[in-house]
Amino acid sequence: MSDHRPTGIKRWLYTTNHKDIGTMYLWFSFIMFLTGGAMAMVIRAELYQPGLQFVEPGFFNQMTTMHGLIMVFGAVMPSMVGLANWLIPMQIGAPDMALPRMNNWSFWILPFAFTLLLSSLFMEGGAPNFGWTFYAPLSTTYAPPSTDFFILGVHMMGISSIMGAINVIVTIFNMRAPGMTLMKMPLFVWTWLITAFLLIMVMPVLAGVVTMMLTDRHFGTAFFDAAGGGDPVMFQHIFWFFGHPEVYIMVLPAFGVVSEIIPAFSRKKLFGYSSMVYATASIALLSFIVWAHHMFAVGMPVAGELFFMIATMLIAVPTGVKVFNWIATMWQGSLTFETPMLFSIAFVILFTIGGFSGVMLAMAPVDFQYHDTYFVVAHFHYVLFPGAIFGTTAAVYYWFPKWTGKMYNETIGKWHFWLSMVFVNLTFFPMHFSGLAGMPRRIPDYNMMFADYNMWASIGAFGLGLTQVFFFVTIIMAIRNGKKADEKQWDGATGLEWDAMPTPAPYHSFSTPPKVD
Amino acid sequence: MTEQAQENKKLIRRLIGIVGGMFLFAFALVPLYNVFCDITGINGKTRGQALYQNVDIDKSRVVTVEFLTNINRGMPWKFESRLRSIDVHPGELNEVIFYAKNTSKFDIVGQSVPSVSPGKAALYLNKTECFCFDQQTLLAGEEIEMPMKFFIDADIPEDITRLTLSYQLFNITDSVYAESVGTK
Numbered sequence: 001m002s003d004h005r006p007t008g009i010k011r012w013l014y015t016t017n018h019k020d021i022g023t024m025y026l027w028f029s030f031i032m033f034l035t036g037g038a039m040a041m042v043i044r045a046e047l048y049q050p051g052l053q054f055v056e057p058g059f060f061n062q063m064t065t066m067h068g069l070i071m072v073f074g075a076v077m078p079s080m081v082g083l084a085n086w087l088i089p090m091q092i093g094a095p096d097m098a099l100p101r102m103n104n105w106s107f108w109i110l111p112f113a114f115t116l117l118l119s120s121l122f123m124e125g126g127a128p129n130f131g132w133t134f135y136a137p138l139s140t141t142y143a144p145p146s147t148d149f150f151i152l153g154v155h156m157m158g159i160s161s162i163m164g165a166i167n168v169i170v171t172i173f174n175m176r177a178p179g180m181t182l183m184k185m186p187l188f189v190w191t192w193l194i195t196a197f198l199l200i201m202v203m204p205v206l207a208g209v210v211t212m213m214l215t216d217r218h219f220g221t222a223f224f225d226a227a228g229g230g231d232p233v234m235f236q237h238i239f240w241f242f243g244h245p246e247v248y249i250m251v252l253p254a255f256g257v258v259s260e261i262i263p264a265f266s267r268k269k270l271f272g273y274s275s276m277v278y279a280t281a282s283i284a285l286l287s288f289i290v291w292a293h294h295m296f297a298v299g300m301p302v303a304g305e306l307f308f309m310i311a312t313m314l315i316a317v318p319t320g321v322k323v324f325n326w327i328a329t330m331w332q333g334s335l336t337f338e339t340p341m342l343f344s345i346a347f348v349i350l351f352t353i354g355g356f357s358g359v360m361l362a363m364a365p366v367d368f369q370y371h372d373t374y375f376v377v378a379h380f381h382y383v384l385f386p387g388a389i390f391g392t393t394a395a396v397y398y399w400f401p402k403w404t405g406k407m408y409n410e411t412i413g414k415w416h417f418w419l420s421m422v423f424v425n426l427t428f429f430p431m432h433f434s435g436l437a438g439m440p441r442r443i444p445d446y447n448m449m450f451a452d453y454n455m456w457a458s459i460g461a462f463g464l465g466l467t468q469v470f471f472f473v474t475i476i477m478a479i480r481n482g483k484k485a486d487e488k489q490w491d492g493a494t495g496l497e498w499d500a501m502p503t504p505a506p507y508h509s510f511s512t513p514p515k516v517d
Numbered sequence: 518m519t520e521q522a523q524e525n526k527k528l529i530r531r532l533i534g535i536v537g538g539m540f541l542f543a544f545a546l547v548p549l550y551n552v553f554c555d556i557t558g559i560n561g562k563t564r565g566q567a568l569y570q571n572v573d574i575d576k577s578r579v580v581t582v583e584f585l586t587n588i589n590r591g592m593p594w595k596f597e598s599r600l601r602s603i604d605v606h607p608g609e610l611n612e613v614i615f616y617a618k619n620t621s622k623f624d625i626v627g628q629s630v631p632s633v634s635p636g637k638a639a640l641y642l643n644k645t646e647c648f649c650f651d652q653q654t655l656l657a658g659e660e661i662e663m664p665m666k667f668f669i670d671a672d673i674p675e676d677i678t679r680l681t682l683s684y685q686l687f688n689i690t691d692s693v694y695a696e697s698v699g700t701k
Binding site: 228 | 521528532536543550589628635687
């Protein structure tokens with residue numbers, strides 16, 4: 001079969017191929033990951049010692065803001081969309097995504113969106129400096145002029161994500177191979193289907209809230225301005241109505257990834273497939289009624305605090321189901337510990353630690369102490385770095401042989417894992433302690449009593465940053481002159497992409513639908 | 518294949534419907550939020566003008582009401598309460614005088630926005646007369662004494678023995694001027 005495609009830059013600009021677009025998404029997210037990571041290095045360098053050493057407090061605030069925005073919208077979300085593009089058609093037996101042109105468009109919006117956002121760093125008044133949560137009135141009355149670039153950038157990212165999500169839903173609903181019923185779909189497809197629904201439900205709310213900011217700033221409305229009858233606390237309600245489902249958007253696809261990898265290297269079927277599906281769906285549903293646990297300290301009535309506290313704790317139940325299912329899958333399996341498996345096991349352990357600190361934060365009475373401290377920073381970095389990012393990393397190592405037909409260097413992969421594992425804990429574990437002792441977030445200077453914790457965290461962060469170079473090197477080496485991968489690299493792997501497709505995966509996935517039994 | 522394309526179209530239309538609906542929902546949250554706060558009295562928002570009729574006075578209880586005044590950015594007025602706090606019996610009608618002075622060289626329109634803490638006490642604070650119901654226009658250098666009459670509902674929960682009524686004063690000259698130009 002001949003593949004008609006333009007060559008050179010035109011191949012990438014005009015492509016409607018799900019694999020090309022997936023590749024671009026993944027590389028884009030990796031570039032953003034390094035960009036946001038560089039900002040984290042600035043933050044950790046400044047926090048290495050108490051006092052002000054390297055940057056002005058104003059610039060420090062820009063760094064924390066941009067680091068958060070870029071990691072959330074530029075690194076984690078596009079990496080998940082990249083995996084979806086690569087894997088969903090292969091896993092459900094489809095020739096491509098359902099809407100290939102829209103797919104191209106939704107990717108190519110992103111570089112422009114992030115150019116807008118990053119250009120604000122070079123503007124007069126500096127980049128946005130109000131934290132990635134952009135609370136009003138910091139982001140309206142007191143914000144730098146570049147905030148409008150941020151607003152436009154968020155609009156564009158939102159459009160891109162919504163189009164990506166629509167594409168995923170249409171593909172999964174209408175393009176499955178005959179016989180591939182919903183309850184036969186691989187879990188990665190399931191988690192992405194649920195994620196896509198979350199995306200189309202909450203990204204428009206994000207678009208709404210930044211639109212309100214824009215009209216408050218320039219067109220005389222007063223959504224968040226008490227002088228005109230508005231309410232700044234309302235900003236937090238609307239933002240977190242988006243913001244809480246957003247955290248599941250970032251991590252659910254990673255749940256799907258490890259639910260594929262752990263059975264493969266345990267050489268067992270996934271334990272409790274249907275309970276995994278239902279648990280994911282209930283996590284997604286619950287995520288809509290827990291938003292105010294991010295704002296226990298605004299002065300809610302006790303009844304409200306109790307409601308959001310209990311609803312939040314309920315999420316621990318389906319999450320616990322998933323964790324126990326992963327463990328039960330490994331139980332009495334014939335385990336081997338290749339790089340993807342190592343990342344997946346670390347995911348289960350470290351994500352659970354992040355889950356536990358989440359339950360602590362969910363308790364309204366104690367949250368008053370933890371609120372806006374490094375404990376919160378420790379919590380969400382534990383669920384995002386070893387959660388979302390280890391998940392993506394595991395996925396790349398696991399499917400790389402399938403995608404390219406080449407094998408990465410297992411030794412360097414394992415180095416990448418073990419160094420990441422050590423440094424991720426060295427970076428984020430001490431933050432629990434400094435947070436419990438009262439160190440506030442987003443402040444460039446701190447009390448002497450936090451000096452040791454911060455020094456460890458900074459050393460860990462520099463190590464963690466450098467370690468990601470191993471990832472880059474492994475991937476480049478494997479692409480350039482990796483050994484030829486076996487037809488089925490992992491003997492425990494299951495699914496259409498392994499069983500019904502040659503290695504490397506052909507440019508067009510399934511021209512004729514595969515047989516599903 | 519065309520059948521598939523048609524099905525895709527149908528599904529896309531529905532999904533775009535959800536997207537549009539959720540975008541509108543974000544804006545609908547604004548009035549919903551206000552209605553919710555009005556009904557429950559959370560967020561410390563007081564209600565509009567109340568009537569003082571057939572109110573029972575509970576002499577056995579005393580509630581301390583404290584007054585706070587704040588000036589928003591860009592508001593060159595002096596603004597204070599003549600009383601820092603007052604002890605009242607629930608049901609009793611009280612009057613407190615607030616004082617404001619325009620210390621600038623311009624005529625300015627001010628609007629004060631009340632807020633009650635703890636939030637749930639807002640439902641039980643009834644105002645029969647308040648400067649916050651209207652805008653105040655003070656000419657350059659002008660000063661004014663503004664009365665505020667209120668009573669505490671006798672149903673106020675036992676555990677509230679002290680509440681704070683705070684007023685934030687905003688400069689709304691620009692928006693008032695813009696409106697008057699717009700209506701001409």
